[in-house]
Each structure stands twice: as structure tokens, then as C-alpha cells.
Amino acid sequence: MKTTARTGAECVVEGLKRAGVTTLFGLPGGAILDVFGRLYHSDMEFVLVRHEQGATHMADGYARATGKIGCCVVTSGPGATNAVTGLATANMDGVPMVCVTGQVPSPMIGNDAFQEADTIGITRAVTKHNYLVKNVDDLPRIMVEAFHVAATGKPGPVLIDVPKDIQKASTVVPFPETINMRGYRPTYEGHPKQIEKLAAAINRAKRPLLYVGGGAIAGDAATELTALAEKANIPVTTTLMGLGAFPETSPLALRMLGMHGSVAANMAVSHCDLLVSVGARFDDRVTGKISEFAPKAIKAHIDIDPSTISKSVEIDIPVVGHVKPVLKALLALVEKAARTEWLAEVAAWQATNPFRYDTQTNELLPQHVIEQVYEITKGDAIVTTDVGQHQMWAAHFYKYTRPRSFLSSGGLGTMGFGLPAAIGAQAGCRDRTVVCLSGDGSVQMNFQELVVAVEHDLPIKVFILNNTNLGMVRQWQEMFYKREYSASVLGQASRPRNERIPAGRDGYLPDFVKMAEAHGAVGLRVTEKAQLPGTIRKALETPRPVVVECRVRPEENVYPMVPPGASLTEMVHSMA
Amino acid sequence: MKHVITALVENQPGVLARIVGLISGRGFNIKSLNVAPTQDPSVSRLTMTVPGDDRVLEQVTKQLNKLVDVIKVADLTQRRCLGRELMLVEVACTADKRTEAIALADLFDARVVSVQSKSLTIQLADAEERLADFLEVVKPLGILDVSRSGVIAVARGAE
Numbered sequence: 159m160k161t162t163a164r165t166g167a168e169c170v171v172e173g174l175k176r177a178g179v180t181t182l183f184g185l186p187g188g189a190i191l192d193v194f195g196r197l198y199h200s201d202m203e204f205v206l207v208r209h210e211q212g213a214t215h216m217a218d219g220y221a222r223a224t225g226k227i228g229c230c231v232v233t234s235g236p237g238a239t240n241a242v243t244g245l246a247t248a249n250m251d252g253v254p255m256v257c258v259t260g261q262v263p264s265p266m267i268g269n270d271a272f273q274e275a276d277t278i279g280i281t282r283a284v285t286k287h288n289y290l291v292k293n294v295d296d297l298p299r300i301m302v303e304a305f306h307v308a309a310t311g312k313p314g315p316v317l318i319d320v321p322k323d324i325q326k327a328s329t330v331v332p333f334p335e336t337i338n339m340r341g342y343r344p345t346y347e348g349h350p351k352q353i354e355k356l357a358a359a360i361n362r363a364k365r366p367l368l369y370v371g372g373g374a375i376a377g378d379a380a381t382e383l384t385a386l387a388e389k390a391n392i393p394v395t396t397t398l399m400g401l402g403a404f405p406e407t408s409p410l411a412l413r414m415l416g417m418h419g420s421v422a423a424n425m426a427v428s429h430c431d432l433l434v435s436v437g438a439r440f441d442d443r444v445t446g447k448i449s450e451f452a453p454k455a456i457k458a459h460i461d462i463d464p465s466t467i468s469k470s471v472e473i474d475i476p477v478v479g480h481v482k483p484v485l486k487a488l489l490a491l492v493e494k495a496a497r498t499e500w501l502a503e504v505a506a507w508q509a510t511n512p513f514r515y516d517t518q519t520n521e522l523l524p525q526h527v528i529e530q531v532y533e534i535t536k537g538d539a540i541v542t543t544d545v546g547q548h549q550m551w552a553a554h555f556y557k558y559t560r561p562r563s564f565l566s567s568g569g570l571g572t573m574g575f576g577l578p579a580a581i582g583a584q585a586g587c588r589d590r591t592v593v594c595l596s597g598d599g600s601v602q603m604n605f606q607e608l609v610v611a612v613e614h615d616l617p618i619k620v621f622i623l624n625n626t627n628l629g630m631v632r633q634w635q636e637m638f639y640k641r642e643y644s645a646s647v648l649g650q651a652s653r654p655r656n657e658r659i660p661a662g663r664d665g666y667l668p669d670f671v672k673m674a675e676a677h678g679a680v681g682l683r684v685t686e687k688a689q690l691p692g693t694i695r696k697a698l699e700t701p702r703p704v705v706v707e708c709r710v711r712p713e714e715n716v717y718p719m720v721p722p723g724a725s726l727t728e729m730v731h732s733m734a
Numbered sequence: 735m736k737h738v739i740t741a742l743v744e745n746q747p748g749v750l751a752r753i754v755g756l757i758s759g760r761g762f763n764i765k766s767l768n769v770a771p772t773q774d775p776s777v778s779r780l781t782m783t784v785p786g787d788d789r790v791l792e793q794v795t796k797q798l799n800k801l802v803d804v805i806k807v808a809d810l811t812q813r814r815c816l817g818r819e820l821m822l823v824e825v826a827c828t829a830d831k832r833t834e835a836i837a838l839a840d841l842f843d844a845r846v847v848s849v850q851s852k853s854l855t856i857q858l859a860d861a862e863e864r865l866a867d868f869l870e871v872v873k874p875l876g877i878l879d880v881s882r883s884g885v886i887a888v889a890r891g892a893e
Contacts, residue, residue, distance in 0.1 A: 278748060282755055287802045290748065307802060341744060341805040464795035468789075 173301025187233025214244020373437015
């Protein structure tokens with residue numbers, strides 16, 4: 159089957175179109191101009207960002223919110239290196255993404271040409287796979303493969319580096335109808351014997367626990383998971399990445415586990431006799447001290463990625479496969495059970511130790527802001543976060559009831575993720591309320607992207623919990639570093655001597671309300687607790703992007719906290 | 735413990751960098767590494783020896799399997815397999831010592847591939863331990879230079 163000749167640039171655009179891409183994020187430069195020349199004539203919406211990191215986080219937020227593949231197009235050299243953080247973020251959290259980068263012309267590669275970087279070398283460790291296109295005839299196949307690899311198995315970002323001469327060259331090679339990759343065949347169905355073994359273990363267990371990660375959301379298995387938990391009365395704890403996989407309003411929901419997990423979740427892990435991991439990878443922030451993690455439990459692990467099995471915690475019953483069909487098969491084999499005693503024990507932990515803060519004070523507390531946003535949005539928003547204290551409070555005080563509604567950089571912990579991710583999420587879900595919960599430290603890392611929300615009429619609501627500090631750094635310094643607040647204070651007063659801030663300054667920069675206005679958005683500020691509900695309502699009712707700066711009490715810490723390296727039962731609840 | 739890992743990989747540029755990057759990125763030292771095309775020119779066989787405990791090496795093979803360009807990986811350490819290594823040794827050897835050196839080479843089924851006025855170059859292809867033994871034996875003559883290929887290995891019989 160012959161096709162008419164296409165240029166490499168046309169292959170790229172045709173490949174995107176064939177993959178069903180409707181929205182692209184990116185920023186041009188010399189080495190990618192041929193592709194942009196074709197995009198100019200395309201029907202796909204192009205979102206012009208202000209920094210390539212923003213493009214990757216937008217594509218990421220778009221992918222997490224919609225379940226589709228996020229796409230970005232950037233130039234060579236600095237364009238590609240700026241994209242690295244976003245690729246690494248997506249790679250750690252298993253987010254499907256395709257990133258097309260321009261590259262200097264093939265004959266100039268390796269010559270230290272203008273805007274040349276070894277993009278393939280640099281991104282090898284932060285992508286699921288990457289391609290340097292050496293022959294335009296390979297490009298149709300590579301475009302098809304890239305989308306296949308990004309979306310299947312454990313999803314992840316795939317980068318395609320296209321030299322400028324390849325974009326200009328032409329090919330008659332058609333797009334392949336089938337994919338034949340002998341080195342890449344992810345396991346989909348779980349092994350029936352292993353599933354039977356797991357079902358028998360569940361049926362035998364007196365104190366089983368489901369430990370659910372982002373894989374349950376990526377694998378679209380929330381329905382099956384809920385059915386399983388309810389049929390067999392198994393309590394559910396989720397990781398940060400798993401929030402929304404199971405309705406947190408259910409009595410079976412123990413909320414998040416781990417370093418900042420709930421007492422109920424961490425106690426249940428420590429006392430269960432069977433722990434079933436569903437698409438969660440036993441991350442160090444979850445397990446605490448490995449030798450004391452779930453010490454009484456038989457451990458089972460359902461995961462599409464065989465390399466996560468027994469990586470840190472030894473697994474007794476591994477099931478390699480896609481969570482959805484595995485849970486479906488499991489559901490048929492698992493018996494109904496009441497487990498009254500176990501549920502009563504768990505309920506007691508829940509009742510006596512909910513996530514809490516001082517609700518009586520007149521001061522504006524960050525936890526209260528999040529709880530109010532939860533109540534006023536009726537728990538129905540898509541929430542993005544940055545990284546730090548506010549991220550943990552967003553996990554504690556907003557209850558997630560459906561998948562793809564909590565978008566956060568869990569693995570890499572990328573400050574600066576929240577605002578562009580919210581823009582991407584809103585671009586993919588125009589009819590939803592999209593809220594970015596951020597901190598004054600994080601939000602400044604990609605604030606420039608706010609103009610993009612304004613330009614594209616994406617009415618995101620950004621709540622900045624301004625505690626005038628890098629709060630989580632401050633908390634660690636308070637708890638583990640002798641209260642020496644080295645480089646964690648963002649207000650100008652009481653900065654350490656080595657920072658050389660002239661005496662007498664006590665202001666805070668920048669002015670976030672003016673920042674919002676300068677970017678064409680609405681800026682609001684809350685300093686008093688009483689102003690909060692009205693301001694949140696006003697923000698939600700405003701059909702434009704809004705930034706709400708909340709001046710919160712700086713000294714609040716995130717509790718409970720399991721100190722690094724300690725066992726999950728050693729939770730700290732206050733500084734006293 | 736030393737592990738012998740072999741993999742069938744796509745014969746494409748960048749594949750070796752991917753594999754080496756994956757292993758070095760996890761802090762392992764590759765003791766030897768060998769790669770060349772198989773009977774199918776689009777596929778290369780790679781053999782490497784990596785020191786490390788079983789658990790760590792299981793993780794390495796799983797990670798290698800995840801690479802899109804890696805078709806198949808096997809840890810041959812616990813399996814019936816054949817491992818061979820090629821070595822070229824230049825030993826100091828003036829005319830009066832030649833007979834002695836050649837006799838030693840004969841004992842190991844090694845071949846003298848080049849004769850110089852003050853040295854001999856000997857080629858030996860055998861199991862890794864035999865190479866070590868040979869080096870020990872010729873040491874008194876004076877070893878001027880050694881070049882070893884690293885182990886190549888195949889599993890024995892059908893799997």
C-alpha cells in the first residue's frame with residue numbers, strides 16, 4: 159500500500175492526529191519550526207505555554223484528569239532540558255505522555271551546535287522510552303509505537319527527538335496498521351492460579367486490608383475495587399497516588415497511609431493478617447521502616463509491572479497483570495464476609511483519631527481553608543496540588559470520591575506542578591471545577607503559566623496557602639534540625655544571618671493579588687477566618703481564573719507524622 | 735556473588751547505552767560486558783557479569799526486561815550454561831625461553847599468534863578460571879600486556 163509522500167513534519171502531525179490528540183501544549187524554537195509549520199494548519203488546539211516545564215505539567219495534568227495521553231511539543235536544547243522535570247514527574251507517577259522535541263540537523267549532532275543537547279541521553283532515565291529519529295522512513299512507525307508504549311503496561315512518558323533535516327525530508331512509508339514490538343509485551347491477564355491463591359487467602363483472612371495505589375486509577379479499576387471491598391468487607395487505605403480510587407466517604411475507607419497517613423490506616427497495616435496491594439509500589443514514604451511494615455501480614459501484590467514485585471517488601475502472593483481484569487476475576491472468587499470484629503477494631507481507630515486541627519481558633523489555619531474548599535465545592539472538584547505541607551493537608555481535609563480528581567506529584571515531588579497541571583486538567587475537562595491547592599513556595603515555580611489559563615478561558619481556582627515559609631522544609635527543620643530555619647523563610651523578617659537580608663525589612667514578596675491581576679486573572683486575599691467562605695464562593699462563581707491568597711498561620715505542622723526510618727506505629731502527633 | 739546475565743536485544747544504536755545506564759544508575763559495577771549480533775542481524779546477544787547478591791540481581795533482570803529494546807533476559811548463574819572468554823597475553827620471552835613458553839601454551843591449548851624478538855603473544859579461549867590459571871603459570875616469564883574479551887555465555891540445550 160503506497161501513500162503519497164509526506165514530510166517528517168507531516169508525519170509527526172499526522173501521527174498525533176491518528177492517535178486522537180485534540181489538545182497540545184508547547185513552545186516553538188528553531189529546531190522544531192517545520193512541525194509548528196504543519197500544526198498551524200491543524201485542527202488540534204495548541205496551548206502556547208511560557209516555559210516548557212509548564213507544557214509538560216499541563217500535558218501531565220490533562221492526562222491524569224482525562225485518562226487520555228498528554229502531548230507536548232518543544233524545541234531542541236533548552237526546550238528539551240526544560241521539559242526534563244515534567245517528564246521525570248510523569249515517569250515516576252506512571253502518566254501517559256508523548257513529548258516531541260526538535261533536534262539540530264542530523265549532520266550537526268555531536269558538534270555542539272546552537273541549541274543542541276543530547277536529549278536522548280538526558281531523558282533516557284526519566285522516560286519510559288525514547289526515540290531519536292535517524293531516518294524519516296521510521297517516523298510513521300515510531301509515532302504509532304510511541305503512543306502504544308505510553309499508554310500500555312505501566313503508562314509513562316515517551317519522547318521522540320526529531321532532527322530538523324528529518325522534519326524536512328519526505329517519505330512514502332505508510333503508517334503501520336499493526337504494532338509489532340518483540341521486546342515490549344506487557345502482561346494483561348493475571349495468572350489464574352495466582353488469582354485463585356489470592357482469593358483463597360482473602361477468604362481465609364480475618365483481618366484483610368486493601369492497600370491501593372495509583373495503578374488502580376491508571377488501570378480504571380475503581381468500580382471493581384469498590385465492589386470487592388464491599389462484597390468481602392475489606393477496609394481500604396490508599397496511597398497519595400491512589401486517592402479517589404475508593405470513595406473516602408465510605409466507612410471502609412481508612413484514608414491515606416504512610417508518613418502522613420491516618421492513624422487508622424497505619425494501625426490497620428500494622429495489625430492486618432493479609433495485605434493486598436492493588437497497583438501500589440511499597441514506596442518508602444508508605445512503608446516506613448521496611449522490617450516493621452505489616453509484620454503480621456501475608457503480603458499480596460497485584461501490579462502490571464513485574465519489577466515492582468518484591469522490590470522493597472518481600473511478596474508472598476504476586477499477581478502480575480492489569481488490575482482491572484485481575485480484580486474482576488478476584489471478585490468472582492471472593493466470598494461475602496461480615497468481618498464484624500475487624501471492622502469494629504478499625505472503626506474505633508477511625509473514630510478516636512481522625513485527621514484534626516484546632517477548629518476553635520480565630521486564626522486562619524491552612525487545614526481549615528482546605529476543609530472549606532471541600533465543603534463549598536461539595537467534594538466534586540478536580541484538585542491539583544503542589545508539594546509540601548499543603549499537599550498533605552489536601553490529602554487529609556478534602557475527601558476524594560472518584561478517580562482522576564486528585565492530581566499531585568507523588569513520586570518525584572515536583573514543586574511547581576499544581577498550577578500548570580490544573581490548566582491541563584481544565585483544558586481536558588471544561589465542565590468541571592478545577593482547584594489548585596498550592597503553597598507560596600510552590601506556586602512561584604510556574605506562576606508564569608497563569609496567563610495561559612486566562613488566554614484559553616480556563617477558569618481554574620488557585621488557592622495559595624501562604625504561610626510565608628517553605629512549610630515542609632520548615633517542619634523538618636523544627637522536628638529534626640534543631641529549629642535552625644536555614645533558607646526556609648520566605649518572608650523578609652527573621653531570616654537567618656547568612657542570607658544577608660538588610661535589617662528592618664518585614665514585608666512579604668511578591669504581592670500575589672497584584673501578580674494575579676498582572677497576569678489577567680482575578681486576585682483575592684483572605685486574612686481573616688470570617689472572610690473565608692464568602693471569598694471561596696466568590697472565587698468559584700467567577701467565570702475566570704482566580705487566585706486566592708490565604709494568609710495562614712505559619713507555625714502549623716502536618717500530623718500525624720512517622721519520622722523517616724521509623725515504623726508506621728511510631729506516629730508523632732505534636733511537637734510537645 | 736557474580737552473576738552472568740545474557741540478553742537478546744535489538745541491534746540498534748543507543749540500546750547498549752540504555753542497558754549500561756540502567757545498571758550503573760543503580761550503583762552496580764559491570765565486571766565484563768560483551769555484545770555482538772546473533773544469527774539474526776537485527777538481534778544482538780549481550781553477556782555481562784555483574785557482582786551482587788541474588789535479590790539485587792533479580793531486580794536488575796526485571797528492570798532490563800522492562801526496556802523496550804530488550805527482547806529477552808536470562809540470569810545464567812543458576813542454569814546449565816557454557817561461558818567462554820578470549821584472552822591475548824603478551825609475555826616477555828627472549829629466544830632462549832621460547833620453548834618453555836610454547837610448552838606452557840600447549841598445556842592450555844593456547845596458541846602462539848605472534849612472535850617478537852623479546853616477547854610472544856599467546857591467544858587463549860576458555861572458561862574464565864582457566865584463563866586465570868594460565869596467567870598464574872606464565873607470570874614468572876613476565877606479563878607485558880593482557881587483553882580479555884569478557885565472558886560470553888549461552889544456556890545449554892533447549893529451554
